[in-house]
Amino acid sequence: MITPFLKNKGEFLGHLFFYALIMIGGQLAAYLFLYPLLLAYATMSRTPHRQLQPYLSRRFPHQNPWQRWWSAYRILLGMGQMLIDRSWLGLKPKARLHGTFEGIDKLQETLDSGRGAIIYLAHVGTWQTALAHITNMACRVHIMMAFDTQAVTKHFFELGRKRDFNIIDVSGFMGGMIEAINALEQGDVVLIMGDRASGGHTTTTTFLGAQIRLPVAAFSLAANTRVPVLIAFSAKHDRTHQVLKIWDVIHPDYTHGDRAQEMARCAHRFSRALENYVKEYPYQWYNFFDIWEQ
Amino acid sequence: MSALKQEIKELLVRDLRLQTTPDAIGDNDPLFGEGLGLDSLDAVELVVQVNKHFGVQIKDMTEGQKAFTSVQTLADYIEKRRS
Incomplete structure (x- = not known):
């Protein structure tokens, strides 16, 4: 069981890792790392699918489970990219959207x-x-x-x-x-x-x-x-x-x-x-x- | 002061559409919750109406919380700000 302490520490290290990645490689490097990371997360964790189910079942009522899984992954990616953009804009003075x-x-x-x-x-x-x-x-x-x-x-x-x-x-x-x-x-x-x-x-x-x-x-x-x-x-x-x-x-x-x-x-x-x-x-x-x- | 309190009570009944009469409102009846039963939407209207009718602007929530306790505290607040 993951204790709150370890979870917070893990979150902190995760943020730190992405900040470092953005500082070194910019927005694109962080994006490239995000794809496999979220693919692994979407595969191993049921949480995002459960959380997005109410929305996806109403927005895409005719999707089969595989299509719905893919939709959840796409939403996760979009969210991850938004968080990266936010950090990128904050960390890099010349960054512009x-x-x-x-x-x-x-x-x-x-x-x-x-x-x-x-x-x-x-x-x-x-x-x-x-x-x-x-x-x-x-x-x-x-x-x-x-x-x-x-x-x-x-x-x-x-x-x-x-x-x-x-x-x-x-x-x-x-x-x-x-x-x-x-x-x-x-x-x-x-x-x-x-x-x-x-x-x-x-x-x-x-x-x-x-x-x-x-x-x-x-x-x-x-x-x-x-x-x-x-x-x-x-x-x-x-x-x-x-x-x-x-x-x-x-x-x-x-x-x-x-x-x-x-x-x-x-x-x-x-x-x-x-x-x-x-x-x-x-x-x-x-x-x-x-x-x-x- | 009593004329001001009467004006406030009339404003409450007229502009906040309370199902009561000005005379039925006590000077120290709580405006929110038990008492007159005003809610946060009424409070928005009240802030705007106090500014409009009495020319008194309530600046922040600390002031607002004190002023909106009862008709008496609101009258005191308006009186103080006017002077």
Whole structure:
């Protein structure tokens, strides 16, 4: 049995090994090592297959077990490459992922009018490295996340890059909503992950044909501060090219209607956008748990 | 101060659509949980409405936590910030 101590030590050594590999051979060397490593992991461990089963069975209902195994391997590879990219960008000052931001005009238009905006993300694609597209814009950017030192240090920007955004801690009173309101009222951009319900209000909608619970706090924030919610997902197209795209823009408003209904309508729009995304990029889904159970 | 508390109670009933009357709200009734039963979505509305109606911005969660204890603490907070 592997003790937590050995597991942590193993994880630490694994990270160290990949950092060294990236420093010596760059992104490509780390990628090349990743293929056999993950092939071995996917062959020997049932964990990733079990974790991805809820998604794969709904996204690819007609796949046979071998095809599903291959799909899980492809998702693992994508995830591994994203982690390498993150480290590569943090460790190598000259490292660059080329990218485009489709729909940047929609965000710029909002900011030019003096209003803030919520950018609503999900754990898909190159969501971490794609943040650079937003943080490079001429506006203040805040990210709502649990302020956990370990999680923060794991992010690519902590590996050498200065953090060019503010973190709003969601673990405090009202889940950081007061700070988010103030930021939006100042015309800032607030980034929120929309696909995981971790406490707080949720609503039920469908995703890939089954019911799912999604958080609604962002829609309430937007309705009250009169800002739009821009649903943005990123995807990797090749080794050094990624695309961040605005998939939908929602203007939550329950001034004359029922709040719960409006929240459900917004969550439904988010879910449809996410479905469209996974239709186009089925192997860039990085929720390694059963989100239909949340 | 009592006029301010009455205004807050009216705001709570009107803008947060509470199923009660302003007169039924006690000055020291807890706003969240037991008491008025407000939740985090109501809190978002309350922060925005307090700013809009009273011109008082609640800056962070430490301030917010103290101010949102009851109508009395919210009135005290608004009064203090206005002065």
